[in-house]
Amino acid sequence: MNRNTKTRRSTLTLALLLATAAPGLALAQDASPQDLEARIAQLEQMVQGLKSELEAQKAAQAAQPAPAPLPAGAQPIQATTISPAANAGTKFSYGGFIKLDAMYTNTDGGEIADGSPGRLFYLPSTIPVGGGDEGSDLDMHAQFSRFWFSADTELDGRKIKAYIEADMFGNANGNETSTNTYGVTLRHAYVSWDKWLAGQTWSNFQDVAALPDSVDFVGPTEGTIFVRQAQIRYTNGPWSFSVENPETLVNAHLSTGRITSDDNNVPDVTARYLHKAAWGHFTVAGLARQLKYETLTSDESESAFALSVSGKWNLGANDDVRYMLSGGSGLGRYLGFALGADAMQAADGSLEALDGYGGFIAWRHAFTPKLRGSLMYSAAQFDNDPLLTGLAVTEATQSIHANLIYSPLPKIDIGAEIIFGERELENGQSGELDRLHMHVKYNF
Template structure:
């Protein structure tokens, strides 16, 4: 009995020593380079530009852990299907005065980043696994990013090369401007630094069309999407940039006669972030094309890439204009505000799509004020307003108030 007690004592002692060594030796506090609260902006967060905690460094691989907890308290004054994010396409038409209150932690996320030793040619190696709690109403983990970077190459699921991942307005709402070209894609990307201030990137991204077709038709996935983008940085410390991206989006399907067909969608996306003064940023996007609703923040997955009727032999691409403009301003080191508007329009009235329930346009506007207690903790109040118009010209709208608390680690 005495030997058994000694065995357990030794086991618990080793466990305690391991925990102490893990915390005291391998855990290094993150560093933060924020100025005037800019280390906690949405742009810094989505771009992964803040460090986390390095908790192991073994055999040439450094493993880092980071993330944040965000709690949202939301009240809608009108009915909206998406109660956790402000998505204008989910506003009922006509409006209903049935409001709703929602408390949510679903924006919270965590990520693991592994840095490998450079290869024989000095090319850096990095891998990322990132999750949020958007998997269910109760907050189940959901995969966001899973990719590898080796030198100039990126393999895996990451922001599409067609979107601008470096011009996020400083908002608290998860969805963001309705017109945002915003999606994650499994892809193969090549990035070339043309100069100290200019970058070129090209990618092949996961195939698949977002089509409205009869039940007798079927989707196919054959040809990948292809994107290319140029970005020009300028200004003090290259804080400003302008980016032009292009997209070719093949949509493969079988029609009612079982004929295999492909329709090619295409679009351009002009975007940027202009630092006009130390504490002022103008962020914008202007995208136009046809057959690219798959890349839309507001209407992706709703079948607005292209439309095919029962008597048609092929689909017709749906044109879309997607534009937004936002202004970020810091009043003091600890206080900032963001205001802006987004507009999305589809050419659906030109097709024989149902007049009731088919979107013609959506609008999204928001204003917030954020207070930064430290470089890691902030709170914000945000007011949002959205409008949905269908092809029968009937509209619905919603006004939302949101209060959020945010802590990064």
């Protein structure tokens, strides 16, 4: 019973008592002075009792603890859970962004094929080599628009988080002639509790916090470790370890063709150390893999190991430098959206791990609270054996990026990025890409 209800009930009782006493007062002229004094004393005793009861109720109300204040910006929600099947106290949240990308692209070694991901963002493996300059192409899309949903619960002092995220980068269900429809693509789907995580998310070998502030989907793609996949991860303080879904990309013997092998029976294993401070963060991660490919006549496997160092260094309130340097064997599918293969295939079917390395450095500067920009350089190289791969495979790529991003209103970005990219083959031929990438993005 709340305070207002109790007060109203006490007031009603007092009114009833007074109403009961009224007839007696009306007949006071027939009563003796002694009777009147006794009646008044009785009424005073009743009123005093009601007053004591009200004061006791006030004291009990004041002794109760005040409700905890809501966090800044939070809005009160219903007392019961939104989903009847959810644990009591589960908090739901959602967000994402709408993003329009527009790109003018010129390549001097041929045209990037229509429908290729290289028409949607900077993907160095798709830069044409050996063809003619066909002029500029304009592409516009909203496929990288994104939506996420989260459910957070605390049970017995233990936090549980469920998270799912998707974008529209799925296969086309229509065409650019009419509908421009695309399928929803799963990005993340995981649950975490205490020190554990299970599901699909960024590889533990990747440092998401070091990614530059770019207009392009990634920016310095060739130098970036970029993989999302299913895993089980354990984190304890600055250390984290994971076992992740394995997959092997094999460069077919004397061919540019690649064999995607799912014959692995050992997961990819990672270990990471992360140090955070006021000046930024530094992290080093290791990767150990089994490279494996089976046919009807052979069962070939090879071990591979790689290392990645990355971080962010704050130079002041308006400047920071972000960087990443990775190298080792079997790094192919983890670097630059599978820029290189994991292994090379010999004539007898045996595998040899392909060595490679790549990295980037990016400087970000905030000119005003509404205007910022970044300058980036990125490169990658692979040590192909021409006797195994031939001369038409990618040997090296590099790119330079410069952008400006203006935010006229909170959470709205209008940006432009200039990209100069180059891809070189093992035979020495190269192709160049020049692109102006513009975007409008609203985070919600």
